[in-house]
Amino acid sequence: MRRRTQRGQAIVLGSLSFLVLALMVTLSFNLSHALRQKMSLQQHSDAMAYSMAVLEARALNYYAVSNRAIAGSYVAMNSLHAYMAAASVTGEMLRAGESNFNKIAAAELAKCLACRCSCCKHAADAKKVANKFGKKAREYDRDARALEGDFRTAMEGLDLMVDNLHKSQAEVHARTAQAVKDGSSHGLAQLKEDTAPKASELSSAVGALNENEFNCAVDGKTCKGSVESTSNEARARVMTEIGNASRSAWPSNRTGTKHLHPEFLDEFRKIPDEGVYRISGHKGSAKTVVDKEAIYEGGQSGGNEGTTVAASEEGVLHQDQWEDILPGMFSSDYESAISSDSGGGDHDGDGDQHRGSHQFEGTNARALDGCASGGNCFMKYRANPDPERDWGQPRVYSYYTMQLSVGNAQQAPWELNNSRSVEFQHGAQGSGKLTVAAGEGMSLSKALVYYHRFGSGGWKEPPNLFAPFWRAKLHPFKPGEAARVLQEVGNSDAVPIAETEVPL
Incomplete structure (x- = not known):
């Protein structure tokens, strides 16, 4: 049992x-x-x-x-203005020679009237030389004026390139923001099919966090939880100073006349037939500035939002000796300057080298969200000093x-x-x-x-x-x-x- x-x-x-x-x-x-x-x-x-x-x-x-390409466009604009200033200065230098010999002719004529000597012939000869300088100046003015159309076309092309570069930046930003928001654009949907086809879609709340984080990385974009965007002027200064710092030596700081064409310098020397002249203080520069008078100033930490592209070339012509005139007696300044801005730009000089206008919008003329249809904007990083915000x-x-x-x-x-x-x-x-x-x-x-x-x-x-x-x-x-x-x-x-x- x-x-x-x-x-x-x-x-x-x-x-x-x-x-x-x-x-x-x-x-x-x-x-x-x-x-x-x-x-x-x-x-x-x-x-x-x-x-x-x-x-x-x-x-x-x-x-x-693309920001480097935008900065390179401003460097190219500076170089264009430098070339136009160098081309225009030829007429101004010839007019300085005309001015010197008009002064010589006046001095010889005064001596002639006082003593009725050979000074009368010198006065006439000096006037002939002055007329030769003036005639040649008008010829060089005409040659410089012929470049104006190509100059404007090149400026318009560079300005349009900046607009298109920023449009592409805006499009990339919009598409990327959409992808991190919905988790399916830009091929992300295929990733889900390959790894976890039964998984849910990306949470809309998380997608909104991602979009906001991405916007917070770009200064000027609407963003919550980070530092405020800087002003348009502050963003413009960044691109302006980077563009100016990227210039090569010639457009930024040219001295002497070696960059001028040898044929011009030879013609310049032969017009008086005799005598000795010298040029002092010849300099030139091109820069993106807010004030075209500040071309020769160094980099600025504030105040230069780059509303104008400008170039200048200047110097002093001394007629040290001609026949029996006392050496170092006659001198004349010369300067050519060209600028482009939203008002159509300007030309400074005594000749008639330029006609028409040339526009420049500025390095950051509008708010970032207002550049969708055009405007020289760019993407700037929004720095945050908080380590908790990485x-x-x-x-x-x-x-x-x-x-x-x-x-x-x-x-x-x-x-x-x-x-x-x-x-x-x-x-x-x-x-x-x-x-x-x-x-x-x-x-x-x-x-x-x-x-x-x-x-x-x-x-x-x-x-x-x-x-x-x-x-x-x-x-x-x-x-x-x-x-x-x-x-x-x-x-x-x-x-x-x-x-x-x-x-x-």
Whole structure:
């Protein structure tokens, strides 16, 4: 009797053991499937955050390259004005020679009237030389005037190029902002199909955070939670001074007359037939300025928002000797200046070298959001001194959810039923319920778009939009940062967990 009882107990215990074993195997399958799905979801979230950060880094690098092209356009404008000033100064130098010999003729005539000597012939000869200088000056004026049309066309082309460069910047910004906002543009939808097709779309709240972060990296864009945008004048100064600093030596600081054509200098020397002349203080420069009288001033930390492109060339012509005139007796200044601004520009000089007007909008004539249809704007980095804001470098977030279970017992028999749970009765101790698979999973990721120049000390260079060294990387959350993102998406259940996590 006892043996039969023991055998019966063994059967019961064995049945219970098999039941527990079956539940453990089922639970193992459920956990394995859920973990695999959760890993896929997290990998997808990481890939999306990194990919969106890469899009932003590429956009910022494009701004840097195109900003250099914009600065190069202003350098080319300066060079154009320098060439026109150098071409125009030829007539002015010839008129200075005419002025000197008119002075000589007057001095000889005064001596002639006083003593009726050979000075009368000298006066006539000096007047003839002055007339030769004047005639040749008009010829060079005509040649310089013939360049005016090409000059205006080149200025219009360069100004249009600046407009088009900024239009492309604005388009890149709009498309990139849309991609990090919806998580599907720019091929991101294909990434979802490849890594986690069953995952949710990017949370709209997270997309709004991404768009705002990207806008905060550009000075002048609407942005919340960062420093205020600088003024139009302050942004204009940045491009103005960078353009001026990028000029080559010739347009920025030319001295002497070696850059003038040898044929002109030879003609200039031969007109008097004899005598000695010298030129002193010949200098020239071209610069983007707010005041065309400030061409020869150095770089400015304020006040120069670049409303005008101007060039000047000037010097003094001395007639040291001619026949029996006392050396160093007659001198005349000469100067040619040309400028372009919103009012059509100006030409300074005694000759009639130029006609018409040449427009220049300025280096940053409008607010950034007002440059959609035209205007010399550019993308400037919005620096933030707060290290908690990563010095203004944009952060990118991703938040996705996905069903971790199949939810269909026929397709996934290890889930036992559609509720993924087992209910049981345990005698007097009551009933119980065991959930063998999580229903839904959540993933949260962060990436950082950061600036780092190659080489030693590259970290010391502050972020800017004139050097294309923007990169992307996955980045750990700072204390409280994950909780703020979860709060934005409305996942209040996960907020307490995020608030207690230890940052990496």
